[in-house]
Structures are given as C-alpha cells and as structure tokens.
Amino acid sequence: RQSPVEIRSEEAQHDPALPPWFASYDPGAAKSILNNGRTCRVVFDDTFDRSVLRGGPVQGAYRLRQLHFHWGSSDDHGSEHIIDGVKHAAELHMVHWNPKHGNFAGALKQRDGVAVVGIFLQVGNTPKPELKRILEEIDTVKTKGKEAPFHHFDPSILFPKSRDYWTYEGSFTTPPCEECITWILLREPIVVSPDQMAKLRSLSMNAENEPFCPLVDNWRPPQPLKGRVLRASFK
Ligand SMILES: COc1cccc(N2C=Cc3cc(S(N)(=O)=O)sc3S2(=O)=O)c1
Numbered sequence: 626r627q628s629p630v631e632i633r634s635e636e637a638q639h640d641p642a643l644p645p646w647f648a649s650y651d652p653g654a655a656k657s658i659l660n661n662g663r664t665c666r667v668v669f670d671d672t673f674d675r676s677v678l679r680g681g682p683v684q685g686a687y688r689l690r691q692l693h694f695h696w697g698s699s700d701d702h703g704s705e706h707i708i709d710g711v712k713h714a715a716e717l718h719m720v721h722w723n724p725k726h727g728n729f730a731g732a733l734k735q736r737d738g739v740a741v742v743g744i745f746l747q748v749g750n751t752p753k754p755e756l757k758r759i760l761e762e763i764d765t766v767k768t769k770g771k772e773a774p775f776h777h778f779d780p781s782i783l784f785p786k787s788r789d790y791w792t793y794e795g796s797f798t799t800p801p802c803e804e805c806i807t808w809i810l811l812r813e814p815i816v817v818s819p820d821q822m823a824k825l826r827s828l829s830m831n832a833e834n835e836p837f838c839p840l841v842d843n844w845r846p847p848q849p850l851k852g853r854v855l856r857a858s859f860k
Pocket residue numbers: 691718720730733741796797798799800801803
C-alpha cells in the first residue's frame with residue numbers, strides 16, 4: 626500500500642457516503658519552520674487536541690503535527706501524486722495523527738494512524754496571497770539544520786475554495802514508508818507564483834559550511850495501486 630500513486634479521475638469511485646472533512650486549527654499551535662535537508666517543514670504543538678482534522682474518510686480527531694512541501698527543479702513537475710497524467714509544480718502535505726494510538730510513533734504502526742491532506746500547487750501569475758508568509762519565511766532556513774520560530778499561523782488559510790477530495794489508503798512517501806496513511810487529496814489546486822517556486826528551489830540540501838547542493842526534486846515516483854480503490858467525494 627505504497628504512496629504516491631497516479632490518480633485516474635475516471636477510475637475513482639464516487640462514494641456518496643463520504644462526509645465532508647473539517648480542520649479546526651489553533652494559530653497558536655504553530656511553533657517553527659525548519660529545513661531538514663529534504664524538505665521545508667512547519668511544525669505544530671501536537672501535545673493535545675489543539676489543531677485537528679475531522680470527518681472525511683477518518684473517524685475521530687487527528688492532530689496536526691507538521692506540514693511540508695515537495696517540488697521539482699522546474700515548473701513542469703514536482704508533485705508526488707499525478708492527476709490524469711498532470712504533474713503539478715509542487716505538493717503541500719499536512720500531516721495529522723490519530724491520538725487513540727497514544728503518540729506519533731505508535732500511530733505509525735496502525736493503518737488508521739495518520740491522515741495527510743495533500744494540496745497541489747500550480748504555477749500562475751495570481752498566487753494565493755496566503756502562501757506569501759510561509760514562502761517568505763523560507764529565507765530564514767536556507768540550509769540544512771536551520772530552524773526558526775514560526776508563530777501565529779493557521780494553515781487552513783492555504784486550503785482552496787472547494788473541499789472536494791480523493792482518498793485512498795497509502796504510506797509515507799519517504800523512508801521508512803510506513804503503510805499507515807489515509808490520504809485526502811484536494812481536487813482544486815492553489816496557485817503559486819514563479820518567484821515563489823524559485824524561493825522553494827533556493828533551499829539547500831547542504832548545511833551552511835558545505836558545498837551548495839540545491840534542494841529540488843524531493844518527490845517519490847508513483848507506486849502501483851495493487852487493486853486499491855480510489856474514492857472521490859464528488860461526482
Ligand atoms: C518517527 O519519525 C518519523 C516516522 C515516519 C515519518 C516521519 N516523517 C518524516 C517523513 C515524512 C514523510 C511524509 S509524507 N510525504 O508521506 O507526507 S510525513 C513525514 S514525517 O511524519 O514528518 C517521521
């Protein structure tokens with residue numbers, strides 16, 4: 626049950642029983658932004674039900690732990706999931722875990738342990754204003770290991786207008802690739818500007834005192850569906 630996968634919208638099964646999903650995030654839960662050499666990540670306080678995802682394909686309230694991005698070396702690729710053959714320039718993941726499993730490490734071992742909301746970023750000239758702050762903070766974490774405070778941020782401002790989504794059971798797209806993720810992929814992309822994409826591509830894989838190595842193409846290729854059903858919340 627590996628991720629990402631190619632989404633063929635005509636093969637997705639509309640499931641009228643799929644309820645809408647809701648996120649209620651506390652802006653005060655945002656803690657810091659960091660470059661771990663593989664992506665740019667914003668981490669949130671997940672020590673109690675402070676910022677949670679509910680509804681959709683998940684039961685109960687999953688706690689927001691972190692968000693991060695995947696992007697390419699040019700605008701024509703970079704997303705991990707591919708929609709009807711379309712690769713988007715980037716993909717934003719909001720990672721939530723199920724507190725019924727005690728802690729994040731415990732949730733990793735369960736099929737209903739983690740839920741990731743995936744949002745596609747497509748390049749355009751009218752970028753989503755709410756992306757501005759997060760992509761500007763990138764200047765504070767240029768090299769691997771850099772971390773900076775990042776407060777008063779409610780990531781639900783990044784959601785597109787439509788709540789339509791595809792969902793399937795999959796895995797982390799980076800090692801150790803545990804098969805514990807319910808994926809919720811939003812159908813409507815948000816718009817990112819070419820300059821903002823250049824900002825993401827200005828991040829380094831290397832630490833400050835090491836030779837420059839651009840942090841780009843941190844996406845995993847699509848994995849076989851192996852008979853998994855892809856459901857759509859919309860017709
Ligand atoms: C025990 O520490 C762990 C165990 C498992 C995963 C992780 N993480 C690192 C990679 C990773 C990849 C994610 S993706 N692209 O599928 O949304 S989410 C995620 S993570 O939770 O930050 C940390």
